[in-house]
Amino acid sequence: MGKYQPKDSFESPRFCGPRTFMRLPYMEQLDSDMDFIITGIPFDTGQSFRTGARFGPEAIRDFSVLLRPYNPEQDINVFDYVSGVDYGDIPVVPGYINATYDKIVENLFPVVDKGIIPVVLGGDHAITLGELRAIAKKHGPVALIHCDAHADTWDSYFGEKYNHGTPFRRAAEEGLLDIKRSIQVGMRGGLYGTQDLQDSRDLGFEVWSTNQFKKAGVERMIETIRTRVGGGPVFFSFDIDFLDPAFAPGTGTPEVAGASIDDALALVRGLKGLDFVGFDLVEVLPAYDHGQITAAAAANIVYEFLTLIALGKRERTNN
Template structure:
């Protein structure tokens, strides 16, 4: 029986106790019994329009108390195979992105070095650069599966090199990503020019717009992702604005005509053949959420991340 698993909601009502993800134990010390940790990075200095994603981690945790350990579509009880905790939040320095990157690397490196998989709750998308720096220290350049309305590969925004519109360009420049094994899915909306998308392709990413993935269908999109990423270590980054604002109104830079929550869950759920070593979900902004719609979507997507880890553990166990 895994050492770390959620509280039994038949013994303790879901509205009781401090908010941790899925009611997991709160632990700030790492040990060999942990397969994954959920941690927040409540930083939003990199946002360019609406701010407030620093409150995303607590919003996702709050809704996640409704999540249960058995996944019916995958036919697996997660905590028969994995052990995990809520690790609390990585310290950040509001207004200081470079220094916050150092804090992220310092906080995540011990997790990754032990082979524990971090699942990060953002925060704006600028935090992913710090995460990738920590991951690359152990694994070298990793493949990327990136679901987002925006490619986040601008060279600069407002003349600044580090913000939520630039992390993946910086990651390529720093040698953190294997772009030959990286794919971006879901780009849509008005642009400043065609170069906004072509820049990502010129960096080496395979890029699929929302219209392209919808025309191809979820099954074909999954086949393409698996083929692209292959067998090496990979990072999954999910910006909640991949979803249409009808499903995720609480985000910083919403774009209409996005994915449904059905498609989003199916896409993440289908990535069972990929060796993920880290995950994040970013850009949840609760001040613009309504009835916790966005938090509900985010929490359930993170539940799918944990399920992917559990499925890999079950496979390894034979």
């Protein structure tokens, strides 16, 4: 059994105690027995329409107390194989994105350097650039699996180079990504012009729209991602607006005709065996989230991230 695991809800009701992810121990110190940490980055100054994703980590944690350690879809008790904690939130500098990037690198690099996998709760998508800077300091350029309605490869927005629409262009320019192994899935919605998506392809990303994903089906999409990524370290970034607003109304830039939560979960589950070195889930905006629909989807996707970590460790242990 993992040293750090959730409280037993048969002994302590879920509504008791502080809201940590899955009721994991709250710790701000690192330990060699940790396989992963959950951490929030409550920053939303990079948002361009609705703001409020700074409250996303809190909302995801609040719903996550309902999650249980055994994942029947993957037939694994997650904490039989991995140990992890809720590391709290990385301190951010509201209104100052570059200072916040420095904080992210300063706080995440020690985690990554110890071989602990960070699982980050956003915050808007601008934060991912800081995460990738920290991860690349340890692993070099990594493959990116990016599920999103938007490519986030604009060169600038209102003349500014850093916001939630630009992180993957900056990451490519800074050499943080192994572009030939990277893929973007779920693009949809109106654009300012054909160049909006062509920019991603010009940078070297493989790009799939939501319609292409739906026509191909989940199994083919999984095969495509696995073929593209191959071996080597992988970072998985999931924007909750990948989902249709029926499943995720609480987000900053919703786009209709998105993926279902069923297909999203099946897609994540199908990626077991890849060499994941980091995850994030971003753009949850609780002010627009009636009935915790979005928080429920987000918490369950993060749960599948933890399951992927556990499956990877079980496979390495058995081999």
